[in-house]
Amino acid sequence: MSSVSLSEPGRDLAAGAGLEDAPRYALAVDLKPGRGDVVARMRANLPAPGEQVELHFRVFAGLPDLDAGLEVDDIMVNGDAVEADVDGSLLTVPVPESARAGRVEVALRFSYRLPEVESGGGILGGLGDTLDPAAVGLLARHQGGATLGHWFPVWLPPASAAEPIPDGFGDIGNFPAAVFRARITVPEGFDVVSGGVNVEEQAADGRVTFVEEGVGLRDLGIFAGRQRANEEVANDSATVRVTGPRSEREQLAPVGEEAAASLATFAATFGAYPWSELDVVSVPLGSGVAGMEWPGMIWIESGTFAGGIAGMGDLGDLEEIFEDLDLPPELSDVLEDLGLDEFEDLGLPGLEGLGSTREFVIAHEVAHQWWHALVGNDSISAPVVDEPLAQFSACIHFEQAHPDDAGAACALHTDGQYQSMRALGEPDAPADQPTDAFTSSLQYGGVVYGKAPGLYRALGAALGPDAVLAGLRAFTSANAFGVASSDDLRAALAGAAPERAAEVDALWQRWIEEAHGDEDLGAGEVPGGLDPEDLEEFEDVLEQLLESAGGR
Ligand SMILES: [Zn+2]
Structure with missing residues (x-):
């Protein structure tokens, strides 16, 4: 496990955890943030199915509330076409007997349209359904960009609950640590940030492709945005890279310092940070949610990112x-x-x-x-x-x-x-x-x-x-x-x-x-x-x- 995505202590942890047997995802996505169009191909190389006659994947874009028009097709298992089933956000892929003994490769194509989210949209809404993941904006387009969390079919290990529409509040997901390589193509002028690290950037014909790699991540969160500004704060644990709108340029450094300081505290207190980079991104989130975590990346709701309240202490006036x-x-x-x-x-x-x-x-x-x-x-x-x-x-x-x-x-x-x-x-x-x-x-x-x-x-x-x-x-x-x-x-x-x-x-x-x-x-x-x-x-x-x- 020599990926640049891991820190030095992260490499030791990965070797000890047997990550060489982890799921490996190769993704290529054509993303049009303005319209919200996502068209992608995935190859997932997975542990041997053994007794399992079918594989399950969580496809968040299939949640009925998102109304994203999910389509999954061209599904192959070890190179042979199969008929799969999509029910809500659950994709079920049959595994031919011949493919059960060793690692198995599932290839497929998927597409959908990102729903639009309004930042802070839940503030005036009632409580009760406000933490519905569909309303939070984990998978959404918005003015100036797109947020992609749980955006591709994620393999569910056999022990996972596999209901078509997971219920509940808050975060969704219990995915095994995996290895990612993703090619993300966006129109020129868009910046792409992921929970992994950028290893390559190619521009051609008004499009730019960002190649991102990550090891030991459970999901590869992605943000694509226009007119972004970046700032890096490095310390012993990792490089913290902050991305926000140009209009909030003056917040990049303080946000970076705050994130780097807590990263250092936790590394000293709980054990080393396993990755070489942590991205902190200002994004619109709905339902009054102020922040969201992804492996290697955190999202801070844009109003909160912009400062909320400056300084501490003397706060009397409501x-x-x-x-x-x-x-x-x-x-x-x-x-x-x-x-x-x-x-x-x-x-x-x-x-x-x-x-x-x-x-x-x-x-x-x-x-x-x-x-x-x-x-x-x-x-x-x-x-x-x-x-x-x-x-x-x-x-x-x-x-x-x-x-x-x-x-x-x-x-x-x-x-x-x-x-x-x-x-x-x-x-x-x-x-x-x-x-x-x-x-x-x-x-x-x-x-x-x-x-x-x-x-x-x-x-x-x-x-x-x-x-x-x-x-x-x-x-x-x-x-x-x-x-x-x-x-x-x-x-x-x-x-x-x-x-x-x-x-x-x-x-x-x-x-x-x-x-x-x-x-x-x-x-x-x-x-x-x-x-x-x-x-x-x-x-x-x-x-x-x-x-x-x-x-x-
Ligand atoms: Zn939390």
């Missing part, structure tokens, strides 16, 4: 905050009418931490490079593995980088999110559930992002923070480029203090399997003395504030 967060001004009028124009009037802890939203979102998404990219997990059935760890990691980074502000920033995004959920009347729930088992995206956020990170604080109080971090380092190296379940994580934490394993397990039980959030964190309360109509309006504002503050 009207300014709303302006900075790009929230509708009517919302601050509502609060003013209610006599609530200062943060403390909102009566919820940690809201002053809003000033750190961009940096917290960046740290959260960078942390996903360890929790989800390097150590994989099923983000639909077990979001409890990566999301609380990404939150906890962001808090660790803040404690190191901004000791004075860490308390408020961390409280807003963790405890405060739980308390606000309770103030809005949602009950507590066990954190270890599939995303679709939560009653709403508000409860999912409050419990998984808000309450569950408290486990690591509780473990730190019981065992000492160093023991917890040592346990997480061991968890990372044992599962690098693999996929970990919540039981694996639970066992790794117990292994951090073998003589006190029962105590660790009891804490896991309490924070992750049961519902003691009110006892452990307290339930928030909305300000007293509001009549029911005002209360409803207040709750509406609070929901939107929560949405605008969240990375995923």
Whole structure:
């Protein structure tokens, strides 16, 4: 594994993880961002099917909500044409008996049209379906470019759940680490950024082809955009490459510094970053989602990227905050009418931490490079593995980088999110559930992002923070480029203090399997003395504030 995509420590991890047997994808895509047309060919070289009579692939573009007009044809298995079946986002390819003994190559052609997404489109929408992956803009065209996540048929190992239309909130995917080579052709004037590294660029006839390579990635996220500006920040761990609109040129360096600083914290705390590059890209995302992770790349919603709120600390005036967060001004009028124009009037802890939203979102998404990219997990059935760890990691980074502000920033995004959920009347729930088992995206956020990170604080109080971090380092190296379940994580934490394993397990039980959030964190309360109509309006504002503050 000598690819330029891996860092030096990444090469050692890849060799130890047996990545030479990983799936290998060769992709060639003709992308017209303006119209959203995607026309592509794929060759996937996969592990021997053995007993399997068919192979499954997830084709996100087939989700009915996307209405993308997916077509898959010209399907061959080891060079022989086969008839495959597309049902929703599930592609099923039969494997002839003769092709089951050794590695198998599936070749096919696919095409679809990217749906259009409006940045921040969910801000005024209701909760409940707001984290529908189709509405977030993972696979979308927009003014000035296109975002492609889960954009090609991704092979699902036999143990994966293979329903036609996966349900649930948040991220989608539990894909094995793989090896990628992709040729991405776009009209001249477009820049292409991927989770891999660029190894070649060729221009001909008004088109430009970017050749991207990546090793150990679970998906190859792509961004294509016009009139982009770039800036690189290099440190010992990797080169952080930031891409944003030219109009936000002055944000490139601070975003790069914030990402590089958290990358350095996590490399020192959890183990080396496995890739040579990390791309940070400003993209429009819908549904009030502030950030999204891909292996080797993170997307930051363009409003959040543009700064959200400059600086930290002195944040009293809600009207300014709303302006900075790009929230509708009517919302601050509502609060003013209610006599609530200062943060403390909102009566919820940690809201002053809003000033750190961009940096917290960046740290959260960078942390996903360890929790989800390097150590994989099923983000639909077990979001409890990566999301609380990404939150906890962001808090660790803040404690190191901004000791004075860490308390408020961390409280807003963790405890405060739980308390606000309770103030809005949602009950507590066990954190270890599939995303679709939560009653709403508000409860999912409050419990998984808000309450569950408290486990690591509780473990730190019981065992000492160093023991917890040592346990997480061991968890990372044992599962690098693999996929970990919540039981694996639970066992790794117990292994951090073998003589006190029962105590660790009891804490896991309490924070992750049961519902003691009110006892452990307290339930928030909305300000007293509001009549029911005002209360409803207040709750509406609070929901939107929560949405605008969240990375995923
Ligand atoms: Zn996340």
